[in-house]
Amino acid sequence: MDVRRLPKDPGPAAWNALLPPAPSRPALRENSSADWLVIGAGFAGLSAARRLAELHRGDRVVVLDAVTLADGPAGRNSGFMIDLPHDLTSSDYSSRADKDQRHTRLNRAGIDYALDAKTAYDMPDEAIVRSGKVNGAVTDRGVAHNNAYALHLDHLAEPYERLDAKAMHALTGSPAYVDGLFSPGTVMLQPAMYIRALARGIESNRVCIHEHSPVVQLERDNRLWKATTRSGSVVAPKAILAVNGHLESFGFYKRQLMHVFTYASMTAPLSSRQLKRLGGEPRWALTPADPMGTTVRRIADTGGDRLIIRNRATFQPSMEISDARLGEVIRTHDRSFRDRFPMLDDVEMAFTWGGRLCLSRNTVPAFGELDDGLYAACCQNGLGTAKGTIAGKLAAELASGEQGPLLDDMQADEEPIKLPPPPFSTMGASAIMRWGEWRAGKEL
Numbered sequence: 001m002d003v004r005r006l007p008k009d010p011g012p013a014a015w016n017a018l019l020p021p022a023p024s025r026p027a028l029r030e031n032s033s034a035d036w037l038v039i040g041a042g043f044a045g046l047s048a049a050r051r052l053a054e055l056h057r058g059d060r061v062v063v064l065d066a067v068t069l070a071d072g073p074a075g076r077n078s079g080f081m082i083d084l085p086h087d088l089t090s091s092d093y094s095s096r097a098d099k100d101q102r103h104t105r106l107n108r109a110g111i112d113y114a115l116d117a118k119t120a121y122d123m124p125d126e127a128i129v130r131s132g133k134v135n136g137a138v139t140d141r142g143v144a145h146n147n148a149y150a151l152h153l154d155h156l157a158e159p160y161e162r163l164d165a166k167a168m169h170a171l172t173g174s175p176a177y178v179d180g181l182f183s184p185g186t187v188m189l190q191p192a193m194y195i196r197a198l199a200r201g202i203e204s205n206r207v208c209i210h211e212h213s214p215v216v217q218l219e220r221d222n223r224l225w226k227a228t229t230r231s232g233s234v235v236a237p238k239a240i241l242a243v244n245g246h247l248e249s250f251g252f253y254k255r256q257l258m259h260v261f262t263y264a265s266m267t268a269p270l271s272s273r274q275l276k277r278l279g280g281e282p283r284w285a286l287t288p289a290d291p292m293g294t295t296v297r298r299i300a301d302t303g304g305d306r307l308i309i310r311n312r313a314t315f316q317p318s319m320e321i322s323d324a325r326l327g328e329v330i331r332t333h334d335r336s337f338r339d340r341f342p343m344l345d346d347v348e349m350a351f352t353w354g355g356r357l358c359l360s361r362n363t364v365p366a367f368g369e370l371d372d373g374l375y376a377a378c379c380q381n382g383l384g385t386a387k388g389t390i391a392g393k394l395a396a397e398l399a400s401g402e403q404g405p406l407l408d409d410m411q412a413d414e415e416p417i418k419l420p421p422p423p424f425s426t427m428g429a430s431a432i433m434r435w436g437e438w439r440a441g442k443e444l
């Protein structure tokens, strides 16, 4: 089948830009064969390749990605590896208790696998560290979301701590937050640093990663899967598609995947004067109490002390956005930033970017065997750092004939349900998102 669309990533990949240039990996320039083929080198693809190398020492694994490592969504996110229920389409992140327990087990297994990579490949805390995160509320409505979420966590017997306005101020320096809910299990990433270190760790003379190698055709050829790029091809008996929403570009799950963009901005490094005016702790991580609100993070590492914010979600069935859209988002980011940090009115954003998410209407993954020897580890529902990691690992296990309770958990969800036909799907999803953002009010 011809691949219908290739990834387009709007704006700079800021986390990558903070790091020294990485040695580039060659594009595929030959017709070769492998024991395993992985398409996509984000969280899912690299975790799949890592697991394959663990299970089949000596086998040749080839990973192909369309872009530079960590320039795609894997390096464009806010870096929260969240263990707890975090359903972005729900009012307070929670879903049914049994589903939440199962997904929490999976998220935690993804986090454990990533922390194991930290030890195995000697990654610094800056790349990946367990620090927990706070759900921050700036309005009564946000407090109500935190209250509802706290009740759900009680029900799940999960620990958390509530923070009052004073504690939130001491943490963030922002006078805007009136309430917080701290949960300890979240792991924070410098996503580009983690992805680069993971790739470096798994590469060997048996595991080969090719950047700038978009797969333009995938076909079954004499019981082998053949992926063709613009300058070469790879054949392998088994292949894993780890391309998140681009699974649909390969002809699978048509009209079952929702392609959504979300957006982030990162400030220039804060000066010592600005830091003094800001106050608060040097590193913290805050998701909004209202899922449609604003994520904020402070870092103090390579690239200096900076604040990063993320908000807005737009439904983009074309999987592309225009420059005008990015311009419109910059204005929202500016407003959200000034509302929270009025003392930093002289701070400029150094980077603004967007990136793709893949959601399903019923918040389930697109996981499993698609065809004989072809597997999917896709549709991470906006939480691909943890979910992509475990989906990739488990897809490698499924393809290797392994069994186990986590694979059962991963396969217990129903299929992603169909979207209404366009233009109803576009109109409906866009209206729901705009309505949610409008209702979020100052939480945005």
Ligand SMILES: Cc1cc2nc3c(=O)[nH]c(=O)nc-3n(C[C@H](O)[C@H](O)[C@H](O)COP(=O)(O)OP(=O)(O)OC[C@H]3O[C@@H](n4cnc5c(N)ncnc54)[C@H](O)[C@@H]3O)c2cc1C
Pocket (backbone or CB within 6 Å): 003, 005, 006, 007, 039, 040, 041, 042, 043, 044, 045, 064, 065, 066, 067, 072, 073, 074, 075, 076, 077, 078, 079, 080, 081, 082, 213, 214, 215, 216, 242, 243, 244, 246, 261, 262, 263, 264, 310, 353, 354, 355, 356, 357, 358, 377, 378, 379, 380, 381, 382, 383, 384, 385, 386, 387, 388
């Ligand atoms: C601004 C922003 C903030 C976010 N914040 C968070 C967060 O805090 N926590 C969280 O968990 N998630 C977050 N996300 C979502 C997260 O980034 C994704 O869910 C995650 O990257 C998905 O991982 P993945 O490996 O499944 O897919 P991806 O990271 O998208 O990797 C798939 C790879 O496949 C490649 N590909 C696609 N088509 C082809 C082809 N034809 N040939 C070759 N390669 C191809 C792409 O180039 C890409 O590199 C955020 C996203 C954005 C944009």
